[in-house]
Amino acid sequence: MVEPRPWIEGYVRAWNSNDPDDISALFTEDAIYYTEPYGPPWQGRDEIVSQWLGRRDKPGEATFEWQPVTVADDVSVIEGVTSYPDKTYSNLWVIRFVPDGRCREFTEWWMRQDVK
Structure with a gap:
């Protein structure tokens, strides 16, 4: 079973560094990244x-808190909250892993929380 914590920590590190090597390290060469469940994915690491x-976001612009919904052999579902100074989003991530811990398929659902 692939533990999601190291990958998520790497994702947050890449989010804050915007370093291509940090981003690349997360994904297989032929990975697929869905920025929304039914839209066309980004295909391949490049x-x-x-x-x-x-x-990209500016480094340190957002915070991300998360908890696992479910963790199985090669897939994890993560619930998260992304907070920016002026907005907050609820997130649901489905991360499909290969045995070495890199992601082969990533799907994210996100929605802005109402501000009243």
């Missing part, structure tokens, strides 16, 4: 890195 950097 496209994932390129698209990520095209949408």
Whole structure:
């Protein structure tokens, strides 16, 4: 079973560094990344890195808190909250792993929390 914590810590590190090597280390060469469940995915590590950097956040701009919903042999479902100074998002991630702990398929659902 692949423990999701090291991968998620690596994801948050890459999120804050925007270092292509940090991003690349997370994914297999042929990984698929869905930024929304039914949209076209980013396909392959090179496209994932390129698209990520095209949408990057400033280092330290957001915080991410998470907890596992379920962890199985090669897939984890994670519930998270991403907080920016002016907005907050609820997240649901489905992460499919290969045995060495890299991701082969990532799908994220995110929605802005209402601010009243």
